[in-house]
Amino acid sequence: MLTKVTPRSDLLMFVLFTLAILAMPLWLAPIGAGYPDLLQKFAIFGLFALGFNILFGLTGYLSFGHAVFLGVGSYAAVWSFKLLGMNPLPALLFSVVFSALFALAIGFISLRRSGIYFSILTLAFAQMSYNLAYSVLTPITNGETGLRVLQSDPRLLDGSGSDTGPLISRLFGIEMTGYSGFYFCAVLLIVGFYISQRIFRSPFGMMLRAVKSNQNRMSYTGLNTRPYTLAAFVISGVFAGVAGGLLAVTDPLAGAERMQWTASGEVVLMTILGGAGTLLGPILGAGLIKYFENIFSAYNEQTLHAIFSFLPDVIEAPVVSIAGLFVGEGWHLTLGLLFMVVVIFLPGGIMEGLNRISKIFSRSKPKPKFTSSSQSAAAAE
């Protein structure tokens, strides 16, 4: 978007971003997305994708098991609720600590390989965690039922038994649902965006980009790239952990299905759709996918009939039945198609599309772009 990167333009971008996020209830209301539950999802999954982008967008390592950290973050937060009480701050601290530990362990092993082997290793770890959470670890994860906070839990800080109302996370008396919940998530998203922006502009970020474009050359210059990639992996794991913690804060329960590899695939899709390696892309992608998921899965036969009622009956019936495949239960079909279309035609995601459009309009010859496809091509070499 911004062709020239200066501290000033960065600051401008950050301020605009902050304003846009905080004003989301206002400018999203006309398209029917201005209600808190969905806004919370935007912020949480935006944070998740933002973190994933630090790993995939900068280093080019495609992790197919990133949802593990989301799940771990959720479980850690719910355990903090159970043990310490419903305050979200210790819960998020728990999420950060545990997701960082998991990321450190998984990253330490997985990063010894690159390319497709790395993807398979992370996938293997994710599947292991998922399977264990469902079976042996049931005392910790409560298996298929999912972990939830009970009235009988100790909750040392708010004291058990005294609270008889519904168990909602409270930040010093403010209930973490509705708009206050959204603003809590939004603040964390903005903090996350700031961190991610600083990483993108730092020498550390440059190093990660260098790893992506040519890891061999980095090694030949005598540099050990492992600590850098591991740091990126842990940071991105912590982002995912905080996102998982926030999921638990807004709705205090955690389930193993958050760790399934389809969930990992979803965050990959968000990042790719928005544009891997760009700052805003992943958040945009996450927002779009959650928005369309919400819109499309709400459609059913009746609404479709209402939409296409202007057509003559002969045409309407087949149109409705075909469109019916893509909405409601069939939303995943749309998602899959969208995924393929983006990867085939626009591997740089929406941000690349926007760039192309702005190039057409500006006519001035911009500097050769460092597109993500050429970057990852180099990384795979």
Place this chain on the structure above:
Amino acid sequence: MDAIVLQILNGLDKGGAYALIALGLTLIFGTLGVVNFAHGALFMLGAFCAVAFNHVISLEQVVVDPTKITAWGTPLETRTPYIEVWLGDTGTTLLNYSVPLSILLAVPLMLLFGYVMERGLIRHFYKRPHAEQILVTFGLAIVLQEIVKSYFGANPIPQAAPDVVRGAMDLGTLIGFDPGTIVYPQWRIVYLFFSLGIIGSVFAFLQFTTFGMVVRAGMADRETVGFLGINIERRFTLVFAIAAMVAGLAGVMYTPILPPDYHMGMDFLVLSFVVVVVGGMGSLPGAVSAGFLLGILQSFASMNEVKTILPGIDQIIIYLVAVIILLVRPRGLMGRKGVMET
């Protein structure tokens, strides 16, 4: 001792399925250099070929007999499959053998599908990075499984094996154990031999035909084969179709063991990838032996004796093996030196 033999047998049929899928994956990877995340979906499509075939041949003719009234007060309906009406006893036999017969449907269908998929999609991804290949085939897998879901529903659809092989067989008596110790479902034995047969024919095809020779040469050094004036891409298209067919056949014959549902492909895909990695990327014998090996390992891990020592091991054993293999011997059990080692 008998318990060990039983576990080995138990692992073999699952191992057969892993081996067949992994064989196709390796073929595709070795020839085209493409990581096909949609291969599990091909397995699933094969299984649903059997379901569709069964649906078609068991279409029923409904005869309403108004003179007789059922207990519910409605006229008596007699339902007979058309195929029985037309062909009599032959029809009944055909119906009974619907699973093996659906191979006849699956072979051309999967070949065609593989061909179309390679020409229409995969071809454009040869030069793209592996990450993008993974992503686009992953998207295709989602699309395929959602289409299947919308037509066949989300519930598993059980398929029956032919009556002859429906029961269990006391294998133990054949090899000198006490009767009743090693009882094994007959269909699984059929599946084992079927998968061995398919594996054998794929290997024979690659080893003893000119086409296979060219393909092997192409796997070893694609460029040189191209310089010799051979259109290697055309052959690779066919290889892709064959790999799709192998996965499809594995799916067809697996239906009596596991009632097919729309996400079975994904479940098998992850495991098959692990199998390929353990066997060694691009090594066909590696894929096959790792398939059987991991199948057997998994069935050993689900023994109660093992589970009491290491709880939960049955859930993770395959992944654990993959992690260890990748760290200790990155090229896999039988991978060639220098092929995809990093």
